[in-house]
Amino acid sequence: MLHTLILIAKLIRESALFALTSIVANKLRTVLTLLGITIGIFAIISVFSVVDSLERQIRESISALGDNVVYIKKWPWTFDTDLQWWQYANRPSPRLRELEEVQRRTGSVEAAAFLASTRRRVEYLTTSVESVSIAGVSADYDQVRNFSLHSGRYFSQTESSAGRNAIILGYDLAENLFPNTDPIGRSVKLFGHNMTVIGVFEKEGLGGFGDTHDDSAVIPIQTLAQFINVDQDRYGPFIMAKPHPGITNAELIDDLTGVMRSIRRLPPVAENNFSLNETSLLTEGFDELFAIITLAGWIIGGFSILVGGFGIANIMFVSVRERTSIIGIQKALGAKNYFILWQFLFEAVLLSLIGGIVGLLLVFGGTAIVVSVFEIDFLLSASNILLGVNVSIVIGLVAGFLPSWSASRMDPVVAIRSTA
Amino acid sequence: MIRVENVWKSFDEQPVLKDISLTFERGKTNLIIGKSGSGKNVLMKCLVGLLEADRGRIVYGDLDFSAMGYRQRRVIRKELGMLFQGAALFDSMSVTDNVMFPLSMFTTMSRKEKEMRAAFCLERVNLHGADHLQPSELSGGMKKRVAIARAISISPKYLFCDEPNSGLDPPTAILIDKLISEITEEFNITTVVNTHDMNSVMEIGDKVVYIYLGELWWVGSRHEILHTGNKELNDFVYATELMRTLKK
Structure with missing residues (x-):
C-alpha cells in the first residue's frame, strides 16, 4: 500500500x-x-x-442606531400596501410634547429622545462651513443612540432642559472649523448666536445610511426650539424609544401604540396616524x-x-x-x-x-x-x-x-x- | 527470444500480414526489411502490442504475449526498449530527464538512482557531459543516441528500433547502427530493427527478414542476402544503380 x-x-x-x-x-x-x-x-x-x-x-x-430602538415617525420604513401615500402625508409629525407624554405614560420605555434637524451655516472667526446638518436632541439622546466622544462631554441636564447655547461638533466639522486648535470651550456662531463647543464626536466614517455625525452638529432641542418650530414637518421630527432590559420590541411597540393612540385621541376604529419603525425591519x-x-x-x-x-x-x-x-x-x-x-x-x-x-x-x-x-x-x-x-x-x-x-x-x- | 507463430492481421478485411511465423534470436540484431506498404510496420506494432494480431501468437521467452491482458502485459512492457523514428525526445525535458522518463514510469527508483542510471546510459552511447542539454541543442545523431540511451535505461531484454537511422548522413547512420549492434551483444538483448536501409542490412543484419506483400518471403543473414536467387528480394536489394553496379 x-x-x-x-x-x-x-x-x-x-x-x-x-x-x-x-x-x-x-x-x-x-x-x-x-x-x-x-x-x-x-x-x-x-x-x-x-x-x-x-x-x-x-x-x-444599524447597530449604531440601536438594534432595539423603536422610532416613532410620520413615515414608515416599509410601506403598508393598504395605505396610499397621501394617507401617510396627511399624518401629523411627532411633537416635542408627545415625548414627555411617552416618557411619562409608558412603562416599558427606559429612555426616549426627540430629534429634529435643519441645515445652517456654522462660523468660527473668519472660517465658516455652509449647510451643516444641525440636530436638536433631547436630554436622553446619549442613552438611545450609540456614539463616542473624541473630546469634551455630552450636554448636562441643565443645558438640555434650559436650552443653553452648547454645541457638540462632528469630527470633520471640528477639523474644518478648528484646523489647528482645540475647539473645546470656544464659541461658534449659529443662528447668529454664540454656541460654546462642549464636545467633539469620534470620527464615525461613512455610515450605510449617511447618518454619521462627522459633518454635523448637535445642540439641545430646547436651544433649537428658540430659533425654529421643531414640531414642523420640514424638520423631520421623530421620537426614539429604548425599552427596559428584558422588554421585547414587540412589547415596547404594543405599549407605544397604546400610548400614542391615547395621546392623539384616536377612536378604536381609526388607523394609527404614526409609524413605529424598528431597525430589525431594516436588517x-x-x-x-x-x-x-x-x-x-x-x-x-x-x-x-x-x-x-x-x-x-x-x-x-x-x-x-x-x-x-x-x-x-x-x-x-x-x-x-x-x-x-x-x-x-x-x-x-x-x-x-x-x-x-x-x-x-x-x-x-x-x-x-x-x-x-x-x-x-x-x-x-x-x-x-x-x-x-x-x-x-x-x-x-x-x-x-x-x-x-x-x-x-x-x-x-x-x-x-x-x-x- | 521472440517467437511469431502464424500471425494474421487485416484492415477492412484486407490482409496486411499473412501467416507470419519466425523467430527473433537473443543477442542478435534482427532486421525486418521490405518495401513501403509491405506490412513490416504492422508486424512491428503487433510485436510491441500497439496492434493486436487477428490470429496467431507472439511469444516472449515462455510468455504468450497475445494471450495476456493489459495488466499482465506490463510485466513484458517493462522489458521492452523502444527507439522511435526521428528519436522522438521530449523537447521540454533535458537529456537526463528524457533518459529518466521510462525509469519514472516503470520503477520506484529515487531521483538520485535514476540520475545515476541515466548517466551510465549516456556514457554508454558516448554522450557523457551532455546530460544538462536540451534536445534543441543536439545534432540529429546525438538525438538518436539519447533515444538509444532512453531505450536501454530500463535494462530491456528486448529492443525495438523503428527506422533508427532515418534522416542521418551515411557516416552517422553507420555509427548509430554499430551502437545498436554493440549494445545488443553487450547486454544480450533481442533487438528487432525495422528498416529499408541496405547499408544497415549489410552493417548489422545478424538475421534479416524480408516481408513481401504481407508474407514472410525470405529469412537469412546479411552474408546470404547478396547471393539469393529470390527475384522479389533481389529487386529490393538491387533497387539502386549503385547496388546493381556493385553486383556486376
Whole structure:
C-alpha cells in the first residue's frame, strides 16, 4: 500500500513538472487563456467584496442606531400596501410634547429622545462651513443612540432642559472649523448666536445610511426650539424609544401604540396616524437586498467564469492535439492512462488557478485604490480569497476534464503515427 | 527470444500480414526489411502490442504475449526498449530527464538512482557531459543516441528500433547502427530493427527478414542476402544503380 502511494506521489510530481514545463513553453497562449478566468474571478470577487463591505457598514450603522430602538415617525420604513401615500402625508409629525407624554405614560420605555434637524451655516472667526446638518436632541439622546466622544462631554441636564447655547461638533466639522486648535470651550456662531463647543464626536466614517455625525452638529432641542418650530414637518421630527432590559420590541411597540393612540385621541376604529419603525425591519430588508445582489454577483461572475472555463477547455483540446505525439511516446514508454489524465488536468487547474490569482490581485489592487481615494472601509476578505481560489480550481477541473480524459484514452498507435 | 507463430492481421478485411511465423534470436540484431506498404510496420506494432494480431501468437521467452491482458502485459512492457523514428525526445525535458522518463514510469527508483542510471546510459552511447542539454541543442545523431540511451535505461531484454537511422548522413547512420549492434551483444538483448536501409542490412543484419506483400518471403543473414536467387528480394536489394553496379 505504502509502495503504491509513493509511486502515485512520484507520478503526480512527474506529471506536474511536465505540465509546468508546457505552460512556461507557451507563454502567450497561457496569458490569453488566463484572461477569461481572470476577468471572471475579478468580477465575482469584486461584487462579493463590495457586498461584504456594504453589508458590514450597514450593519454597523444599524447597530449604531440601536438594534432595539423603536422610532416613532410620520413615515414608515416599509410601506403598508393598504395605505396610499397621501394617507401617510396627511399624518401629523411627532411633537416635542408627545415625548414627555411617552416618557411619562409608558412603562416599558427606559429612555426616549426627540430629534429634529435643519441645515445652517456654522462660523468660527473668519472660517465658516455652509449647510451643516444641525440636530436638536433631547436630554436622553446619549442613552438611545450609540456614539463616542473624541473630546469634551455630552450636554448636562441643565443645558438640555434650559436650552443653553452648547454645541457638540462632528469630527470633520471640528477639523474644518478648528484646523489647528482645540475647539473645546470656544464659541461658534449659529443662528447668529454664540454656541460654546462642549464636545467633539469620534470620527464615525461613512455610515450605510449617511447618518454619521462627522459633518454635523448637535445642540439641545430646547436651544433649537428658540430659533425654529421643531414640531414642523420640514424638520423631520421623530421620537426614539429604548425599552427596559428584558422588554421585547414587540412589547415596547404594543405599549407605544397604546400610548400614542391615547395621546392623539384616536377612536378604536381609526388607523394609527404614526409609524413605529424598528431597525430589525431594516436588517430584514437588507438581508433580502444582499441576497439578491449576491445572486446577481454569482450570475454575472458565473457567466464570465463560464466563458473563461470554455477558453481553458478549448486551449486544453488544442494542447492535447499539439502533444498527440508526446502522448503516444509517453504511453509507449510506459505512461499509464491516469498519468496522462493527471498531467493535462493539472495543467488545466494550474492555468485556471493562475488566472484566478491574477483576478484576486486585481481586486486587491482595486480595493487598495478605493480605500485610499474614497476613504471607504473596503476589504478583500480571506473568505473571498478562499472562494476565488476554490472557484478557480473547480473551473480548472471541470474545464480540463474532458480534454484530459480524451488525451488519456488516446490510441497510442494513432499517437505514434503522428510522431512519424 | 521472440517467437511469431502464424500471425494474421487485416484492415477492412484486407490482409496486411499473412501467416507470419519466425523467430527473433537473443543477442542478435534482427532486421525486418521490405518495401513501403509491405506490412513490416504492422508486424512491428503487433510485436510491441500497439496492434493486436487477428490470429496467431507472439511469444516472449515462455510468455504468450497475445494471450495476456493489459495488466499482465506490463510485466513484458517493462522489458521492452523502444527507439522511435526521428528519436522522438521530449523537447521540454533535458537529456537526463528524457533518459529518466521510462525509469519514472516503470520503477520506484529515487531521483538520485535514476540520475545515476541515466548517466551510465549516456556514457554508454558516448554522450557523457551532455546530460544538462536540451534536445534543441543536439545534432540529429546525438538525438538518436539519447533515444538509444532512453531505450536501454530500463535494462530491456528486448529492443525495438523503428527506422533508427532515418534522416542521418551515411557516416552517422553507420555509427548509430554499430551502437545498436554493440549494445545488443553487450547486454544480450533481442533487438528487432525495422528498416529499408541496405547499408544497415549489410552493417548489422545478424538475421534479416524480408516481408513481401504481407508474407514472410525470405529469412537469412546479411552474408546470404547478396547471393539469393529470390527475384522479389533481389529487386529490393538491387533497387539502386549503385547496388546493381556493385553486383556486376
